[in-house]
Amino acid sequence: MGDRGPALLSGAMIHQAQDEPEYRAIPTTLRGCAVNGTFDFLKGLGPSRLIALGAVTIALVAFFAVIMMRVSQPTMALLYSGLPVSDSAEIVAKLEAMSVPYELKGDGTTIMVPKTEALRLRMSMAEAGLPSGGSVGYEIFDDTSALGTTSFVQNMNHLRALEGELARTIRALDTVQAARVHLVMPERELFSRERQEPTASIVIKARGGLGRSQAKGVQFLVASAVEGLNAANVSIIDETGNMIAGGADGTSLGSSSMDERQREYETRLRRQVADIVTSVVGTNRARIQVAAELDFNRITRNSETFDPEGQVVRSTQTVEESSSATERDAQAGVTVGNDLPDAIGQGAGADDATSNESNARVEETVNYEISRTTTTEVIEAGSVKRLSVAVLVDGAYETAEDGTQTYTARSPEELEMIGRLVRSSIGFDAARGDSVEVVNLPINDTATEFLADDAAELGFMDSIMGSLDVMRLAELGALLVVTLLGVFLVARPLINKLTTPGVQQGGQAALTGGAPSNAPQLPSPDMQQILAKAQADGQEVITSPDGTPIALAAPTPEQQAAMMLEDNTGSMIDIAQIEGQVRESSVRKVGEIVQNHPEESLTILRGWLHETA
Known part of the structure; x- marks a missing residue:
């Protein structure tokens, strides 16, 4: 001044x-x-x-006019995305008839409407059967007349409706973006004993890929919805033509199921070991790897065991037999024996002789039933043949007064105790050939900490940006910057x-x-x-x-x-x-x-x- x-x-x-x-x-x-x-x-x-x-x-007046017009416009929200062109055209015609402003993005596959009208418009479109996904459902019978319609047309409409409804159900899954279903329903010929089974082919476009278990679920879903269709006769491919689930052979699905079971088992064991080890050494101070060797052979064993000590009388049979002979008369008559030589002398000495004969026999048969045990043992696929567990634990760190950290290795006794805990948690079996190794080495977790911090920061920013309107914030920020520059x-x-x-x-x-x-x-x-x-x-x-x-x-x-x-x-x-x-x-x-x-x-x-x- x-x-x-x-x-x-x-x-x-x-x-x-x-x-x-x-x-x-x-x-x-x-x-x-x-x-x-x-x-x-x-x-x-x-x-x-x-x-x-x-x-x-x-220039300032024009710029502020454009900004004010842009800000005064209603905030646009997503109505539908990834629509087929046919559905997009029908929805746009519906919006124009309702005098609702809209914006088209992504080559017409994405439709934006005012945010305050989005929910009401979705209900209105659902009432009108939109979007249909490029396929028709059972609403095809709403506009057809039974008069003058042949059985062939009825059957084709039923097949189209069934395919469309199945495609809509599959698209309702979170990971599925688009789906198309083809059914083959053979007609049974007259006077034919053999019947051909129906088959199905499905093309799925998934967000981030479709898992094997999800593909198996889709197989059983379609098989349960179609009469006479077996899940083995349902083939699934992705948008690139790769086989996700095979047809009658089912080799792709079966082999992948084995791999998934092995990975799931290893993951479960790793979590069990991590829970008990980190409670001792601290969070992010241990690295654990589990390798499991599983036997996917299904074995059935039958065995029969007899117990000689457990005898039970089943049946008894007794036989008794007796016989007797009578005396001979002294005055014998003329017989052929009298004509034999020396018959006179014999006859005189035998006049006074007598005979008496008696026989008796007793027989008893006892049948015993011996105790018998029949055992049928079925060993399902997926049994553990061998386990190998590697545990890397970090040492202890002591912080001095000047802030420097000193590394101290863990004692062998402490490592042995950790090893015993690990063996108990996994069900260690030495006869099976299981092995557990616990090693103490320094762990360099700098990169891991940075990644964790970045992930936490990104998660926080995603939650903040998800709850706010990004475009609205950008417009207000640009308006604020231009205003300050203008001032x-x-x-x-x-x-x-x-x-x-x-x-x-x-x-x-x-x-x-x-x-x-x-x-x-x-x-x-x-x-x-x-x-x-x-x-x-x-x-x-x-x-x-x-x-x-x-x-x-x-x-x-x-x-x-x-x-x-x-x-x-x-x-x-x-x-x-x-x-x-x-x-x-x-x-x-x-x-x-x-x-x-x-x-x-x-x-x-x-x-x-x-x-x-």
């Missing part, structure tokens, strides 16, 4: 000294007019500055340019007796008399801030001649507060005025400082 007052005073006086002949020709009562001041200001700018100022003003680069310089002529006009008014205000007032009658007398005497008159006129002594003829000579021969200099260039003689003249009239100059400066404060 100490330098601003003299500069303003010098500017005002220089302006008067430079344009003194012109101002002397204009009446004092008209110098403070606002119209003349505005014209003088515009004339002082020059044609080039006026053109530049007009161009900048028009600091355009408005502020313009204000400075506008205030500078005002100060000059105020200085001129002060030198000529006017009030230094934005709205100049006409001088009073007393002031007019003083001004007229001073002009008649060839003196210059200035006014103090309180309105008191002060007459300056008129220069002598010698001083006037010297001043005119300096006006004609003086060089031009630049002053920051003055537009354009002034003569050096004008500056010297102002200096002489201040030097000859210090009190009056000080009074004017104090008034200006008071107005500024």
Whole structure:
């Protein structure tokens, strides 16, 4: 502020000294007019500055108009994306009929609508059966008449409807972007005992790829929805033509299932080991790898065991037999034996002989049932043949007072305890050939920490950006930046340019007796008399801030001649507060005025400082 007052005073006086002949020709009562001041200001700018100022003003107005129109437009939200061209055309026609503004993106496959209308429009489109995905469903029977329709047309419509409904169901999955289903339903011929099985082919375009388990689920979904269709007769390929799930052979699906089961088992064991190891050594201080060898052969074993100690009588059989003989009579009759030689002697001795014979037999058979155990053992595929576990644990770190960390290796006893914990958690079996290795080495986790920090930061930013409208924030940010640039680069310089002529006009008014205000007032009658007398005497008159006129002594003829000579021969200099260039003689003249009239100059400066404060 100490330098601003003299500069303003010098500017005002220089302006008067430079344009003194012109101002002397204009009446004092008209110098403070606002119209003349505005014209003088515009004339002082020059044609080039006026053109530049007009161009900048028009550009700013046009830019702000575009921004305001863009901001005033409704926020657009996604209605549908990835639509077929047919569905997109139908939806656009529906929106035009409803007089709803929309935007098309992505070659017409994405439709944007006002955010406030998105939910209502989705319900309206769903009521109209849009989007249909390029396929028809059971609504095909809504517009057909049963009269005059052949059985062939009915069967084809039913097949189309079934394919369309299956495609819609598959597209409802989160990972599926588009799907197309083809069914082959053979007709059973008359008087034919053999029946051909139906088959299905599916083309799926997935987001990020379709997993094997998901493909298997799609197979069973389609097989359950079609009568007589077996899941083995459903083939699935992706948009690039790669086989995801095979047909009747099922080799692709089976082999992938084995690999997935092995990976899942290894992952489960690794998590179990990690939970118990990290609880000892700390988070991110252990690295664990598990290699499992599984047996996917299905084995069935039958065994039969007999227990001799567990006898049970099943049946008993008893047989009893007895026989007897009678005595012979003494008076025997004539027989053939009597005719034999020596028959007489024998006959005489045998007259007194007798015979008595008796036989008895007892037989018992006992049948025993022996205890028998029959065992059928089925070993399903996926049994563990061998396990190998590698555990890398970090050591302990001690932080000194100066912040440096010292690494300390873990003791063998501690490693052995960790190994026992690992063996117990995985079900270690030495007979199976399992192995567990626990090694203590320093772990360099710098890259891991950086990645974790970046992931956490990205996750936080994604959550923030997901909850806000990115385009709206971008528009508001651009508007804010342009506004600040306009204020600091355009408005502020313009204000400075506008205030500078005002100060000059105020200085001129002060030198000529006017009030230094934005709205100049006409001088009073007393002031007019003083001004007229001073002009008649060839003196210059200035006014103090309180309105008191002060007459300056008129220069002598010698001083006037010297001043005119300096006006004609003086060089031009630049002053920051003055537009354009002034003569050096004008500056010297102002200096002489201040030097000859210090009190009056000080009074004017104090008034200006008071107005500024």
